[in-house]
Amino acid sequence: MPGQVIINAEAVSWMRKQPSSMYDLVIADPPYNVGKNYGATVDSVDNRGYMKFLDEWTLEASRLLKPHGTLYAFMGFRFISSLYDILEKDRGLFFNSWICWHYTQGQGRRRGFSTRHDDIFMFTKHPKKYTFNLDDVKVPQKYYRGVNNMRGANPGDVWEFSHVHFCQKNRQAHPTQKPESLIERMVLASSHEGGNVLDPFSGSGTTLRVCQQVSRGCTGVEINPDYVKMTRERLRRPFRGFDGVDPRMKRVPLDLNDPAVRSEYTEDHKRWFLKNHESDMAGFEKEMLRQYGPFTRRKSGKSTAPKPRNADLFTK
């Protein structure tokens, strides 16, 4: 079983001392240079200083990636175009996806549109040979069709996950904690069980926690000793499912009118889409009940289920 290692160090200095081609996947969520207070560091330097930092950490992160490895990098709008250029031109990595993480809540603005998304790049070290486990990250189909493969659809590059709210049990005392489900999608898509993941700015330990639960090894590097301690405690806690869920994961397909098919699909759905989200299964079952109502089977095998609300709309 691969292990989780949390290191209290400055990321660039630590990475410089590591041998090349060690990691299948790097998930980097660095400070964006927007003045956040991370306790041990002030997230505010002049532009030239920040460009130097981008250059240094990307150089080391791409060196540490295996030849078929993948890098995900979060970035704020001020430096996103610079990061794109650095990764493509200076590091020679291959662009794969520009993911928009859409969250539904945040600070409101009065003059201008309220910010509701973060940008995440996915680059690979090889243009064609890289891991992408599509089946592990699919989202449920909108409609049931007997001819369809109901195993799901590609989630696309706009990902909706709400922030981890202060009232949630898993909320850590960290200003930019990411939802576990967001990181789960990256880890499941771009690494295999037993793989080796690096998070050079690990913060509250979200990537380590996800990797721990999906059987990947993970090394996290974090400069603030308080966050390192927080991560150690987080990794010791019993697992009760990842925080947050893509709302589509609870989606009940329309047109699922045959009770026998519905019953089989219900079990498949939970196994395919809600594997690490036990606490969301009840919500899915509730939605199934709301849409199709309870049903029992008569001796004749005919269902007594009420006609689903959408039956007239979608059956010929």
Ligand SMILES: C[S@@+](CC[C@H](N)C(=O)[O-])C[C@H]1O[C@@H](n2cnc3c(N)ncnc32)[C@H](O)[C@@H]1O
């Ligand atoms: C955006 S946060 C990461 C949040 C993390 N993804 C999570 O879910 O909790 C960036 C983290 O990088 C740490 N940090 C800043 N500069 C660093 C450096 N040079 N080396 C290592 N860690 C650094 C900060 O203390 C902060 O916790």
